[in-house]
Amino acid sequence: MFVSYMDEAGHFRNPNSLYVGMAGFVASEEIWGPFGKWWRAIVEDQFRLKKPFHMMDFAHRKGEFAGWSESERQNLLSSLIEAILLSELVPIGPSFPLRTTRA
Numbered sequence: 001m002f003v004s005y006m007d008e009a010g011h012f013r014n015p016n017s018l019y020v021g022m023a024g025f026v027a028s029e030e031i032w033g034p035f036g037k038w039w040r041a042i043v044e045d046q047f048r049l050k051k052p053f054h055m056m057d058f059a060h061r062k063g064e065f066a067g068w069s070e071s072e073r074q075n076l077l078s079s080l081i082e083a084i085l086l087s088e089l090v091p092i093g094p095s096f097p098l099r100t101t102r103a
Contacts, residue, residue, distance in 0.1 A: 001029050004092065012098055021095030027088055035087045042079045047072075053080070 006024030010017035027035070043049045049064050057063040058073070065073070 002026050003029055003032055005032075006092070009095070010098070017098055019095050019097055021093060023091075023093035025084070025089035026092055027090060031088050035083065035089065038083050038087075039080070042076075042083060046079065047076050 004024055004026040006022045008020070008022050010020040012020055039053075043053050051064060054063075058065050058077070061068065
């Protein structure tokens with residue numbers, strides 16, 4: 001069986017959203033277990049985060065990421081990307097326009 005974890009972008013009720021989409025990864029159940037342990041080891045053990053990793057907070061230097069040096073940020077992101085690349089996760093990311101134009 002395959003399992004996917006995804007996050008959304010945009011919302012049809014938001015008048016500023018031009019698109020709505022999902023992005024994430026799909027893999028077999030056998031891959032997700034070890035990957036989850038690896039991810040938690042990076043986030044919790046290596047970088048001592050108390051909450052789940054959220055890219056929005058990371059990108060805006062909010063929450064636990066406030067005050068992090070650029071070196072710390074690069075080390076965390078590099079470690080997480082390495083975990084993704086070395087696993088057999090398959091990236092997926094459909095998106096759709098919320099409005100169409102006709103000539």
